[in-house]
Amino acid sequence: MNVLLREDGLQPWADKKVAPQLCIRNVVKTFDGFTAVNDVSLDIYRGEFFSLLGGSGCGKTTLLRMLAGFEFPDRGGISVDGLDLLKLQPYERPLNMMFQNYALFPHMNVAKNIAFGLRNEGLGPDEIEKRVKKSLELVQLEAFAERKPNQLSGGQRQRVALARALVKRPTVLLLDEPLSALDKKLREATQFELINIQKQVGVTFIMVTHDQDEAMAMSTRIAVMDKGRVIQVGEPREIYEYPRSRFIATFIGSINLLEGPVVDCGADGSRVDCAQWGGPVRVAQDLTALSGHHVAIGVRPEKIRLARADEFAFTADNIADGVVKEIAYLGDSMLYRVQLPSGLLVKVAAQNLGVWFSADEPVRIGFDASAGVAIDK
């Protein structure tokens, strides 16, 4: 997961003096008694690539559609650059959307599709032609201006949809699952292309996706949604390293959860009594506030080291012995499930360095106190 990709120093959300560009305040939307979006508030800053991440039915698309103006919230407010969006119809809003299946007009060619939105802006035909040409260059489709959408490949259609929305020079671009209709290889290439285009045009992107890898790779920040609520907002690394709940911990990536009461805590670290692990588990965090509470220690599989029991080759704050039960060969890495004496299966990911373990082989596993994160919800 490429969490470093977006580390270009842009962190306006950390700066209290910068005002957000887009404010969503306590927005609620219900359909026939079903609460699709439940009291959501978000601040999104100029130039961000912001992702709404969640499973189907979590409310992310409804939220996006309220920004575009296709749905109106029951309660709450939405503003962009100080402009109250709820007073505006979709065709009056300075935001544009890239639709999930692109929604290209089948009866118009590529150039006409792109020009469609410009023809409302009172521009002369020369100006329209110029802007269409420029945006075709941006997405490298100059040669396809006369084609109809059904004569284009999936990737080309996606780029037309992007050009059609960007040519309007929106202040915010909304992307509804922009990559979901592409196959895997093309998806990866397009991720980078989207990021580059976003940097070129400097427009705020808000993307809805159910794909955590996509969100991690592309976003400056991610809002994870579940059952209509935003349950955590943060940079990709923050969300991966410090998930605030079991839901997020298990939803984003893979994780081992070691359960037990907090027995010993202080500024230099805490201990959680985990019977499944076979003893106390040390973590670097100060868990004084949770003293005596039942918590789960989350440990990512790639942070657990693994060695043959008879050639113990590492030191770690937490160590346990077990037996390899399941092996998955992934090429770049190996995924093992190691069974501890308590019966607990621990997922361990090991880089493929040429050292392989076989089933039923006794092994020792271990991780440092800094690798575990306490989750109390």
Next chain:
Amino acid sequence: MSGEPIFSNAQTRSFGRFLTVAIPYAWFITFFLAPFLIVAKISLSTAATAIPPYEPLVGWADDGALVLTLHIANYKLIFSDSVYLIAYASSLRNAAVTVIFTLLLGYPLAYFIASRSAKWRAPLLMLVMMPFWTSFLIRVYAWIGILKPNGVINSTLIWLGVIDKPLEILNNQFSVYLGMVYAYLPFMVLPLYSHLEKMDWSLLEAANDLGARPARVFREVTLPLSMPGIVAGSLLVFIPAVGEYIIPTLLGGPDTLTIGAALWNEFFSNHDWPVASTVAVALVVLLVGPLMILQRQQGTGGHP
């Protein structure tokens, strides 16, 4: 046993298939296609006091020779007698007016139904189709009671003081148009609905999102995309409307002249089967064009 695989003949498998196609095919050739040929044949004969009431085309001459007699007098008649020409013209006009008004009335209705959520579409569509299921004859007849001088409309308007003597809205061209628009409306709504319902509605949102106001969205996106439905609906109304008999007969006036009535009268009143057949052939020829367009459209753009 040799290792060479044995391939069976694909023909054996397709015998059942052949039979499945052959049965309905035979039916339609016998009861739909062949009759047209017979009509064409009889249109070349002349009327006679006989059973059946026309002269056979093929007969034996006195010297024993086989004689084939073809009369084209019937065709000369319907192309020279102004009664037939007027009847054709007014039937075409009736059908065209019906198409225009069913479209104006049916499009908003079809659009409205297609834009409802899935659970409301079926009951609403049902509401449109219900009248189509109930007796056509009775429904057309009911308009007489509504439109006649002391009927529902006139009594109400007089009672309200809007008019002091009844409007003449029955047994004239107006009542024929009204009845035809009424009867053919469902034929327009159904194809329009099925095309609008299949339309990708996110296209309308996309147009909206790109700054187009409702009127422009309709003109540049909805209308072009529903064009196949408009064509299908118009043909489904136009073709049968040209030959409509019942509505002009019940709601029309003494000067209402249609091709349907002309054919009916030749057949039932004058017992001139050959002339009736000629009128029918001329009508079919007139409708071949629209029928072919409909067939092509149903085969390609109609069901994407």
Next chain:
Amino acid sequence: MNAAQSRFLLVAMSVLALLFLYAPIVSIVIYSFNESQLVTVWSRFSTKWYAALLHDDQILRAARISIEVALLSATGATVLGTFAGYILSRFGRFPGRTLFSGLVMAPLVMPEIIMGISTLLLFVALEAAIGWPHRDIQTIVMAHITFATAFVAVVVQSRLSEIDVSIEEAAADLGARPLQVFFLVTLPLIAPALMSGFLLAFSLSLDDLVITSFVSGPSSTTLPMVIFSKVRLGLNPEINALGALIILFVGVIATIATFRTIFADWRGKRKVETATA
């Protein structure tokens, strides 16, 4: 015009169109209970025209013939229409397909008067050549089957197009022979469409005047023929009562046929909703 105004206009136009469709139906039902002989002048509530109807032998005989014809034609049209719809949606390309679909679909739009005269001339020619058929119920049924089949075929074809072909392929893969696939898998799946196709064919047959007038014989006068001969002479209170009864009869059948599927639809959706919520 803004969005709210255009929405209002749309609803208003739709309501207007629906009122237009129902006005004559409502008026005929109301006037069927009018005691006055003067049909459109309301005097007082009465059911006497319904009583008169029950003693009108001509109408009762015609009604019996019409129902008999409609049952036979609807059965025939359902069988033939299922064949035709199945062929059109599942057989792909075969020699003569274009002609076939043209033949099946043309009766949907062909003016009835043309079908009436041509079918009659066929029967006359056949009778002259081989002594069959005599013009009576059987000729009406054959003519009705021919035009009603098109409607059944459309209903069946559209239902089949909604059904995933892979379901039938799965049955074949599991060892069902083509006929078994059809009877065990396809037919149960399109059964609702067959039902509505049958009812549609039934009501079309019950309703037909023009074609029937051509092909019927002296002993087989159907209900629409009797109605037509009466209403040509002007308004008739007995016909109001008969019309109301036909509307009720067909309306109930149509309601049962479609509302069953609608309600099944609604229940099904609710189940899915509760399952995913």
